[in-house]
Amino acid sequence: MNTRVTIVDVAARAGVAISSVSSALNNRPGVSEETRKRIVQAAQDLGFVPSLRGRSLSAKRAFAVGLVVHRDPYVLESDPFFGSFIGGIETVLDPRDYALILQMGSEPVETLDRYRSLAANRRVDGVFLSELGVDDPRVPLVRELGLPAIGVNAELDFPMPSVRQGHVEGIRELVAHFARLGHRRLALVTGPHEFIHAGQRRRAWSDAVTAEGLPGGEIVEGDFTYDGGVVAADRLLAGRAASERPTAVMCSNDLSAIGFMARAGELGARVPEDLSVAGFDGIQLGTYVRPTLTTIATTPRLLGLEAARMLLAAVDGERVADVDIEPARLVVRSSTGPAPVLR
Template sequence: MTAAAASGDGARPRPARRPTMKDIARRAGVSESAVSFALNDRPGVSSDTRERVRRVAEELGWQANSAARALSGERSGCAGLVLARPAHTLGVESFFLQLVSGIQEALSARRVALLFQVVEDLDTELAVLRRWWAERRVDGVLVVDPRTEDPRPGLLASLGLPAVVIGGLEADRHHAETPLPVSNVWADDAGAMASVLDHLYSLGHRRIAHVAGMRGLAHTERRIVSLRAEAARRGLTEDEVRSVATDYSDAEGAEATRRILDGPARTRPTAIVYDNDVMAVAGASVAAGRGVSVPAELSVVAWDDSALCRVTHPRLTALVRDTPGFGRLAAQELLAALDGAPVRSVQGELPHLEPRESTGPPPGE
């Protein structure tokens, strides 16, 4: 009776055994020490033996053990990314999918893998970063969602773990005299918000609501501050232009829209700016369900463009940028840091506003 027959038709197949240095030595006809010398590029074997060993290793599909490689001081061939956000907000938001696709494209070109983990909060993220460093699981990390008082750049700098923060740090960090602890790739959120307000103000809107993301994130706070500053520059008060924080989900975007539309008619905003595409689509749906016409009675703007914005009726005015390109830029900066490049701050492209059918003059204009 064969081993396969003895195991039964429903038995789980045995996993293939990973090839070892002993297997390579046996097939190449050399000692295990010669294999070690050849694969680790150390002296002690001839060039012919080194070539033969490497050819056999490739034929067998041999890969170096990551733990052993770490102990020897070699690179892991892996970059890390930890995301501390509610998991339910990730499946519907296209921004991170596009960002990660760009990151992966740049890393793959250098045969660097991406180790990705979602955690519940910032403290857990810090613990993961420390563990990855201690275990030498990653050669460097990409950091997203910078906080207003963010402990991660300082921690990573103290560990000596190369890192790139994706997104702006403190509001004046780019002009500060103190050096950056780690590299930073950022977009001009203040300039983008100014273009949104320019568009709405030129249409005649004077009462504008902002359905923002999570408080404590640097870009959320920067957008709120920028909105207030741009409003004040045009003589608008905080009663006329205000922000509401959410968790970026469609559910909270919809709920924020209901609260805004439930306000007194004389103070109700005539335009709403949403911090992502998902909330903008949810908000437009709430307005339609209440018989509020977009854009005749309410103009809607999405911060990040996506297919959702372009297939919704009416199509949503949105800030457009090359998000995969932003991810590629961040990954390229991390690869440069791994190659010994100095810490630096790099600005990505400024998102540009693409007016579509969801914005128009306010009622009575």
Template sequence: MARRPTIKDIARRAGVSESAVSFALNDRPGVSEGTRARVRRVAEELGWQPNSAARALSGERCGAVGLVLARPAHTLGVESFFLQLVSGIQEVLSAGRTALLFQVVDDLDAECALYRRWWAERRVDGVLVVDPRTEDPRPELLARLGLPAVTVGGTGAPGPVSSVWADDAGAMARVLDHLHALGHRRITHIAGLPTLAHTARRIASLRTEAAARGLGRREVRSVVTDYSDAEGAAATRRVLAEPEPPTALVYDNDVMAVAGSAVAAELGIAVPGRLSIVAWDDSALCRVTHPRLTALVRDTAGFGRLAAEELLTVLAGGPPRAREGEQPRLEPRESTAPPPAAY
């Protein structure tokens, strides 16, 4: 393997001392502008890059931020949300030549242990925390460690670390508005993991909005899953087999909605003739499925950009704060219609 160039190699080729190279590359006084330009030119010619570990040990930033996912691995490969989120994060980080260190772990305990190790090893300058929990130890832990962090998908309430959040309650209200106006009174929400804060907010909002319209818990309810297409399909099959099945289903992601649509087709239940379907996150899947699925549209990549920008602000010394992302809008398509009179 080729040997990595060092400061000594740069000094030799530029005809200056190693200390002069250090001054030039770190924008410190002590060398002329001509020498600084020559040193940087030589460093570029040699392909030299600073050693992030050495910089971290010296108290400088290491040039990387961390992102950890504590979810079942099988639920990640088919869901477009995280790909879009990471693309937005990476767009901001790459512009500032900041690396993204990504890792998947088994559970929340493993995630917290990883944060402690990253902090002790000075592996990252800060972290983006996803999937906030209803009872979440991570913000307090990160504040205690002094590891800069931004929670992605928080509640909007003040906390020990910064957060970016979306109005899940308002989005659920818009979905129920749409279905109620069409005449639906039996609505089932095929929800995600119940320990996630945004799932809990959606479930609570569904109950509140249903009660405001005079609908009880037997007519409008939530069924929890793990976000996967398999569990989404299984939950769909169960609720459609009930004596009084729902006339509308609201899915917490696009993958489950498409899986549910396939189950309805298999059972001979026409969409939207007998069953209306709404997907929480819009994607290409929702737009190519027949019929095309009514969905909540939001700029997920933009949400990722907002989170990365906020983390860079925190790293620059900004105080903890909560920033709201763009509100999702409902895009009615062919999968929703009034329920049949017999239902």
């Protein structure tokens, strides 16, 4: 019973050749308006849906794109990024009848193999490259595999098209915010140096601090986790007199900022009275914790949307230009306040 209706059924019902059906349904020229109507009608009557498999073989396309996430599941757990990012991707993929193939590799090596097998049997027509590392081995790999790819928040000299959300503006706003509040002793908690976006945020921070004419301040490396924030708070606050502690800290993502705040409280630093803390990302959780977290809000959904649009264009063989979406902006909430008066 369950034999699907194919193009030959439609052709038979409309009394034409299958090539005509194909032309009619794909709006190719060379078929009269009259028969086109008849064919469309027949297709509709029979509930014809072109077989993806047939199309795929003939068109040499997979009609799918790939996203390989290489993260520890437990980091992913609290990661706001991919949910919204994927949501944005879907928005574009769906109307074009493309699908998203998701792979997860915890080990970096494993990840490379995923790309390799994705390419080997041509399961995808293109891939996203997100969470880029410095000298990321995936870049030469996809190039070698001849796989169209779009970089997400890549460096400016990235060798393939890339979509970016500016971080400079937001960070500059934050530093200005700190300066206006009278802070002089700043500190930064970075992400792991092997991620390029960690380095980007770090440089933007240093530039902004210099531009405001403030002292450089300490920089400690975190790891984008809650725990990393806790450890950073220990490094910057534990065993120090109030006068030696920084009064304003930016953490390179919200999760670590939240960990930082929690530990700061335990170490006797009240937020924001003694210490201002800000994050980066704009995750929901930041509006729930007390005090609510000042942050630089990103829009991963938009990033995904634009990335998908670009990838499909690249798959179609178009030359696609880099895109900069609306930069991440400062969102002031209650974890930042005036610098404490020194005794």
